């Protein structure tokens with residue numbers, strides 16, 4: 178069995194953003210040379226997510242509004258976590274809802290997606306360097 182590990186780095190200039198990372202994951206798969214196996218992609222930070230859905234700007238706007246309704250950033254004083262001096266309790270909650278990781282099957286050297294599936298990095302507390310791990314195993 179072969180394995181391949183790669184870190185993807187991000188520094189999002191805004192507090193929140195959704196980024197399509199499918200091309201970067203596809204590059205990692207190509208580098209791996211693996212034709213049949215599994216590809217794990219996970220956020221390495223507890224205020225960011227990796228998830229799969231459609232690359233459609235209206236949907237991303239809907240996510241933003243829905244998440245802000247569930248866990249509004251302000252007022253920051255309403256969250257106990259922020260008593261630590263941080264202001265990112267909402268980002269921890271948004272990350273929990275949107276998920277930590279995805280696993281995609283690798284078939285004939287390609288990410289074996291369903292129709293319209295794309296991989297996204299969800300940033301909820303940006304403006305600093307953060308990582309995503311890509312781990313691919315197979316042969």
Ligand code: ZN
Nearest residue numbers: 263265266269
């Ligand atoms: Zn925090």
